Amino acid sequence: MSGGEKEADVTGRVASLPPGTHLAVVLEDGRRWEGWLIPRDPYSAADSLRLKLPSGYNIGLSLHETQSIEELGGPLWGEEARTVRREETTEESNGGAVSGGVAILTTGGTIASYVDYVTGGVKPVRGRRALEALFPEVDGPIVLKEVFDILSEDIGPGHWHRLGTEVKTLFDQGAKGVVIAHGTDTMAYTAGALAFQLRDLPGPVVMVGAQRSIDRPSSDGVFNMRCAVQVAREADLGEVVVLMHGNPSDRTATFHRGTRVRKMHSTRRDAFRTLNQEPLGTVDTTITLNPDHRPRSPGKVRLEEGFDRRGRLLWIHPGLTPEAATAFTAGARGIVLAGTGMGHLASELVPWVQRTTESGVIVAMTTQCLGGTVDPYVYSRGRELLSAGVVYLGDMLPETAYVKLLWALHQSQSAGLVTKILTTDLAGEMGERRPLIGGMPE
């Protein structure tokens, strides 16, 4: 057999073997390695054959240098554990009923996923056993439901809508509070979307995530989940909040109003910060609430559901041409601009703004500074934009304004009414007072 044929043969055989097969690999130089076949990852070299050695280490061998492989007939590696996980169902409770208990909705993301090391894929946490194994500190009656199994970057308006109806159902069934495990990347958008849809909340909706995956001993998810369940059960709070670490220690979790929160760091545990006001509260062993919070509402939750995707969020930047802005906003019913400073853009864009508003499209202004408010009266450009029909949204965060725009567009076909909704504070998303102390993240 020629070298090429031999290699193709070995490659073909390896490809046909299930992951976890117990193998002996003999290389051309006569060395023999025993171990279990591990799937390659996207970074593997093209001719890589991966083995888990009896010591537990993984190594990559070269298929090119492989003389032969031999199946040893031992049990598949890791098979037992995977069988257990497959048996789990998607909806289960630990003996608690929805009524009077806390419901946990999972959507995927770091906090509700573990790595399947045999296939290399990320899998959602399924079932009570997995929940108990991963979050041993969560106690009391819990109902667990898997709503989606996706990473947060794939979550959009359709998912926001579905989550809104799920939360309403749970509160209608008597849930004390709802915890939503969510990927952190877009968690703040989802929080805002829920805050606008769910009004008169009879209990907290606590969005919680993790910056370190749950299969690590150091995962922040364990502490975050424990605190989230505590807030959902105990806090006299009728708002949608995001709860994550308040600092690098596993000592204090901070929860933030869903319309005021932003992920401000790509990796740190304390990535989430409230802007332009103080966070709503903290949890260590007890819960401390900011006096500014809205308490649980006595009646039933109101759901004003749905989003119209014909909204855009445009980050103003030097060099942005009217042509590019036009192309990006084609088909839009409304545009949120993240302007520079107090809400500005280049003079060459002013006619584009004018044309856009005249065509009946709403143009709203926020600041890309994130901290602070927009103000059209300080500089002449602001006054120009105001007369070009731009709606100024105060200290509302650009992402919150965007989510609110999609929601408002669904509520009404009238540009005037949508503008009215945008400029009215509905879920604490804008304020007229900004404290000197607090509100500016360190």
Add this chain to the structure above:
Amino acid sequence: MKAGLEVHQQLATGKLFCKCPSDLTETVQGEFVRLLHATGGETGEMDRAAKVQSAKKISYRYQVTPNSCLVEADEEPPIRLNPEALSVALTMAELMGAHAPREAIVMRKIVVDGSNTAGFQRTVVVAMDGSLTVGGKVHHIATICLEEDAARKIGENEGEIVYRLDRLGIPLIEIATAPDIENGKEAREVAEAIGMLLRSTRKVKRGIGTIREDLNVSIPGGARVEIKGVQELAMIEDYLDNEVRRQKLLLERAEQIRARGPDPPPSPVNLAPVLSKSPSKIIAQGLRPGGALLGLKLPGFAGLLGSKEKDGERLGREFADYARAAGVQGILHSDELPGYGLTEEHVREIYSALSADVARDGFVIVASASRDRATAALTAVRERALLAAKGLPEETRDPLPDGRTRYSRPLPGRNRMYPETDLPSCPIDMKTMEEVRSKLPERPEATVARLRALGLSSEVTQHLVRAGDVAAFDLLVLHGLAAGLVARVLTQELPSLEREAQRPLFDGPESLPDILLPILRNLEQGAFAKEGLLPVLRGVLVEGLDIAAAIQKAGLTGLTLEDLERIVTEVLDQNSTLVSQKKMGALGPLMGDVMAKVRGKRDGKEVSQTLERLLRQRVASSP
């Protein structure tokens, strides 16, 4: 006996998975506190060692240092394997004929004692299957790994361990031999040989704590025990000999226990009512509110817990170690009582309260200010007692300064290993290997031959090679200093000062010429004499003085040759009678007078030569 060695050596490169420098520091910029949770490994099964650690509910306080970043704080993913560290590991692989895989895959090894902020240590196999010949015997080198060093333990408070992040992430090269070592002496020699080979790469750190040995040891019928973190090579033999003794004793005890065929230990019994009036301080702890004083009957253990020899191994000590690991200060067992404030009467009452038979059964007592910890301690003792009939458990043990070891935790299994999903694998291609092969260092044997050819003694040569000071030696000699002088400084003065200061006085060999050259040049130019070398080095290296101040402080302000000649002439003038009577015979007596005036300021031999020359002139010119 069968033993294997794991040698861990810190590399003198930056950290393994971030861009931080790898120096230890006393500067603490802040701190944070974390908890760790045992998680199912790759197979979903929880590792036994991880489970035991996690059950302790301890929090970990980390001190942030200038040489730690978001990676050490577990707040950012690692960056790719430090290529310089990889190259050192591959160099070692080549030197030992080990084979590198096509791809190195970084693994996470679960370690939940808090020493790694992530709860795992990153480790990667770089090569396998090499060999090293020591004393004519070929030793198989099983693996060469690169791994992160752990955070430095600073202290312990109630329920909390304090670590500093400066050491976390420093690259360690781990060289593991196969378990084919047959005695302690052989183990020490293999460790020495590996150490020398490591130092030949000139990329390793030097000083206490930069090289650590783990010893894996078992005897037939015994169990694999890992003695972790031995820092002194000289102690290896003691640890292994003592471990063999311990395993033999435990096997003997197992046989005795099996012969008696006892029942398993029953549940613990509250002994507070029996011992409430005991004057023992140990017992008093358990009588406080919230505390507990518990006894555990050990059926069939009478006489098997203690030892007749004063320092002998004993089963009671094993049980005490397990109790301590569970969080109490210690236990009392039946073979050491009466004693510790407990009378014969007390002991009788304990036997009776436990429904135990004095002739057949043993017991242990634990007193703790915490009921939970007392219960946990007896649970640990009970589990250990059940194993005692089978032989001995696989364990990780800590080395103690007296040559013995102490139980630290169960030996971790392979369930604790899973891939570092944040990093792509690291290809080791032909180009990398060719680069490594083109830069292989001089092997220790060749270095020895070269240094001997320079005229250095066998002893001095061995010292330089073993201490890893050859790089410094070569650099200094390259700068034009005499080989003998350089060797003397490196093998005598510097080690002596490092012992005094109890710390390394320089980082890597590169920093040495900057420090030593000016001092040795001053010496060569006569600013002070050889006798003054140690005090001057002490002034500069230990006390941080500049050279002039160090010379001043040592009272060694130098003399020029002219000064010396003037002093000698004065002495000859003052002793003209002696000179005219004794002629050259005055040399001896006068040398004392001259040395009294110039000691330490000029070389003694030179003083003697000058005196002899001027005396000869004086004698020749006198009638």
